[in-house]
Amino acid sequence: MQAKKRYLLVSVGACSLLLAYLCGLQIGEFHNQNHAELYGVSQDAGVPPRPPRWPEWVDPPPQTYLGEAEQEEDGPLLLHQHTSPRERREIQKNIYKSRRCRMETCFDFQRCERGFKIYVYPSQKGEVPSESYQKILAAIEESRFYTTDPNEACLFVLSIDTLDRDQLSAQYVHNIRARIQSLPLWYEGRNHLIFNLYSGTWPDYTEELGFDIGQAMLAKASTDMDNFRPRFDVSIPLFSKDHPQKGGSKGYLNLNNVPPLRKYLLVFKGKRYLTGIGSETRNALYHIHNGDDIILLTTCKHGKDWEKHKDARCDRDNEEYTKFDYQELLHNSSFCLVPRGRRLGSFRFLEALQAACIPVLLSNGWELPFSEVIDWSKAAIIGDERLLLQVPSITRSVGSDRILALRQQTQFLWDAYFSSVTKIVLTTLEIIHDRIQTHMSRSRLMWNSLPGGLYALPEFSSDLTLFPFYYSALGKSPSQEFTAVIQAVTPLQSQQQPIFKLIHAVAKSKFCAQILVLWNCEKPPPPRNKWPSITTPFSIIEGKRKTMSGRFFPHQAIITDAVLSLDEDSVLSTNEVDFAFIVWQSFPDRIVGYPARSHYWDSGKGRWGYTSKWTNEYSMVLTGAAFYHRYYHHLYTYYLPTSLLSMVDQLANCEDILMNFLISAVTKLPPIKVTQKKQYKETMMQQGSKASRWADPDHFAQRQSCMNSFTSWFGFMPLLHSQLRLDPVLFKDQVSILRKKYRDIERL
């Protein structure tokens, strides 16, 4: 008996060994297979047979899918040749209306031939639109597209508040149908843009607006893909009535943390609707709530009679709900769940975006805000309501580098398109603008990378490498030359004038491609032979408008990426010009120059102050001697509103401050000051020798008030301080001057 037992034991042992061995082989093989697939290595004959594939026919079909006729031309039926394309277009315009509207059938492009101008109907007496709608109208009226003349308008915006079309709401405007029909320019809604935040009502929350919008475009929040007319409507984000008019608060991210994971993985805090449309999504959230790193809190409390519908979980949920602070959750979570509510969009979306909490969208069929231009996959995780249970594993599978990128993108998008009502409105308008001038529209790159579509004007060029923003993304660098633009306001009298020295010094720079003198003097410009004789191309441009802003006009003659902006009495050596240009090449999106100034908050007067004193930091570089990208001429002239430009012209002052405001608003970075040099003008060096605008005591006060006007238009103070200046590497180092490249800078 014992022997048998032993035999049995040994045989069993041996068998299990064999089995283990075989299993080992199998696992190994499995690993190999995974490995191969992971790296896209095709499996060769050594590994298991590939699945039966599409056969390799012994007689592969010889004929191509194009019939004989099609190969030559496309459906060449003579019959068809009789339908004129013009007629076909007319027929289409009649068929594709209302719900099937597209730009080509419901929009009258001819109205826009004189530019993209927007007319807002005058408001009716005694009628006060909601706060949000007032902000929308104000944003349009302050934009560069606004016109008061309906005849030159391309787009029309109603003065009737259409934001809230929920019949149960207090803001609901009655009798809208008749009022719209009575508008003299309505034309069935052609070229009209209607804003809406809430449509439909309890219980089914349809996209019903309560009136026929006809051929009008709809800029609507919570749009459903089904009702959305692609490239005709615009999906806008849902924003609250407290959303700021301008500027807007910054995103919460002020430094990039690594590792980027925050305390919580995924959070949500909000109401849930116990029954009815859209309730399932939030009601199911408790399935993935784990109380540890996934905190999804819902409350049943809303409305008067919530207790009637209350379910088994309500009490527990309500209790949990009060335990956590929403702001605390927002700031400390990597991802924020944005599930649909009654409607598809919710406030949670913008909140998450601002908090740099990567939105995880659970809202099937939602046409995301500005989806026509924004690539949301770069800033959000687009989930599927049906796959709620996968959300934890999906969010956990997002790598650190991706989180870092997604998070930064949320901040960029927030700041570029969402942080104020003005930005939301302007984005809407620019999207429509892009459709009207298709060959001059923004590419996806312009919309989805810094500084964003509102600051990148496509009219400047269709060549992205001509902008200061995309060099690294396209693997390009700015051109190696610059154009000197000298602003001349005094007549030429003697060869001793500073402008002569300046022209000679600049012309000696090997990077100087051309010198342009902007003749802004009342007298006619002197002939070429009165000017210094230099080999560098030299030309004089007489401004049509001899104004301060004229110095930043994007003249055709400027062909280099870099502009060296100079006052006629600036004093610069060739060395200084060269060095500043070399530095600019490393920072082509900023102002790089010599004289610096600073701003500060004057808490006593409650306003911004301007100082030209020597300080440890600066926030502006004067454009009397500075390099910047030529694109900023275009932006200055066409982006800024006429109100600011005419203010500058009237004062004949502040143009340099405005340029600094603009560039810092675009880049979110301070300018760059180079070298020690502070005084840069003859007149400054010989005090009081000549009456210049610098000597004027009003001059300074004006600059102070300019700053405050500019701040109010921008809606925030864009200037930023820098504590450093850039010097040549060997500047003032104790080494032979012969070793130094920029010797003149040393001597100053």
Added chain:
Amino acid sequence: MCASVKYGSRGPALIPRMKTKHRIYYITLFSVVLLGLIATGMFQFWPHSIESSAEWSLDRRSVHDAPLVRIPMSSPIPERGDLSCRMHTCFDVYRCGYNPKNKIKVYIYPLQRFVDEVGVPISSTGLSREYNDLLSAISDSDFYTDDVTRACLFIPSIDVLNQNSLRVRETAQALAVLPRWDKGMNHLLFNMLPGGPPDYNTALDVPRDRALLAGGGFSTWTYRQGYDVSIPVYSPLSAEVDLPERQPGPRRYFILSSQTAIHREYRVELERLKEENGEALLLLDKCSNLSQGLASVRKRCCKGQVYDYPQILQESSFCVVLRGARLGQATLSDVLQAGCVPVIMADSYILPFSEVLDWKRASVVIPEEKLPEMYTILKSIPHRQVEEMQRQAHWFWEAYFSSMKAIGMTTLQIINDRIYPYAARTYEEWNNPSVVKWSSVNSPLFLPLIPPRSPGFTAVVLTYDRIESLFRVITEISKVPSLAKLLVVWNNQNKSPPEESLWPKVTVPLKVVRTKENKLSNRFFPFDEIETEAVLAIDDDIIMLTSDELQFGYEVWREFPDRLVGYPGRLHLWDHEMGKWKYESEWTNEVSMVLTGAAFYHKYFNYLYTYKMPGDIKNWVDAHMNCEDIAMNFLVANITGKAPIKVTPRKKFKCPECTAIDGLSLDQTHMVERSECINKFASVFGTMPLKVVEHRADPVLYKDDFPEKLKSFPNIGSL
């Protein structure tokens, strides 16, 4: 346990008696096991060609052997296709499942020959060459599965590429009898020529329930955004004609029109443009005098002169692609192949793969009405942009148009991206040609941020055993206002760090981490103890930096948080004689590196250095005990495309290159090795990422004639 004890106690007594029996038993047992092992081994490693070839031979079938399926007249017809279908309403996502590879599985129905009740085939041509190529490419791809139960997407083998060659009703019935049809759910149809005379619908007319349609020539009214896929109309010429590479640049003609079936109305307008602008335009038409046949497809004529098509397309900067009866035109493919920028005039046309491709970078879209303005519009495009578009156009063709395989794979990838949107290919991956991918830089820290001062920085001091010097460094650094924490990386395994009581008293937390090996990379390890984003890497002998200089360095880092901000600067130079890179530590006017013996940087780069350093650079550094700073400079410059920032004037650092390892003096070999490092790293990176600059950062009032006590950083540059 019990049994074995028993066995153990009684065993010895039994052995003598059973010995031979045992032996026989064991021998047989082991031989069996051995044979088994050998057999399995043989099985594992024997080439599988025997079985495989059997299967392959099965595959060598004839198209005509495909089983015949007769469809009765009364067979059900699917519904027409729901225009409101979207992925979340008409697509069963549960079939795709969650998998770590984020790849959908695609099943292809085996080929069948469908005939109607009386035996007439449902299609006049049957399987076309292109559809066969497409299915074959899919079955060769990673998407393919032969397991119908695991499939997420189903592709019928019924060829509907060209609607003209099939019978609409019968084809629909054939679709409906497919075993997994289920209202067309998760089925994908490929169609390039939709509609038929006289009105030419812009989507396939075959009723198809909820099936997805990959269609050529969608209009905005038939295209279900986010559900259908707009695909190109494949041009068979692509496979026949091998056009020579043509560099982008100005070409003989400015605008070329090569289509033969242009409506008279358009031709009149084109001719008017030609009259106005002369030689810049070339309008081609059919050749009337040539004999019909293949040759005529490859020829175009103008006033009796014969041109080769598609070669002539390479002679023009822009090529007109006007709509015909259909919106999608095979000409578009030829035009792209020739690197000619297409001027697309087809109102409401959904451009191929427009869901992912940025057509603005490769084409000009002009409304049909604006045809008369075409010349002016095109003239306004800068030359450089035209060249860029030419390059992009050709690249689009190569990547997405050139073969049925390319078209099929792109379509599946688009659908895959919708099902796993969190793992989707990015805009850059879709739209940047490899040239751009290679040269472009997308910095991982791209957002312009000036971090707040308050978190301060963590000083990481790498030390071996120079205690005295280390303590001096610690004392000096501790005076810097923004210092948040001191971390001493103790790289000496043979010696313990001094007792706690012996360390200098500092106000900030001081931590000592002991390393397992004396490696230089330890200094860049992302220790959990580093809680600030700013890291100051500093050697244990850098005692010459003043508190002002260090504080200023931190302020500079705040303005450039994505760069290395350091004190001693170095340069790489091209040695023309030797034909290789050289390391330069002399007083130069330029800087391309800063030494990490004293440098601020973002903690992110610690992760990058430790986990993402390309090639064997990390090991090389540890083996040679040198160049860790050069490696860091390469890494940061490569990923950000930016130069480091040198701060403050040059000082006489006592051999800054002699890192933390004691006893290594500044000898010639050490410096020679650093030149070797540069060459070695450049070859690993495949490029020279370092950027040369001529500036350094100083405080705004440095060297100014200004009261010192009013300066933020007065003590700068003292020796």
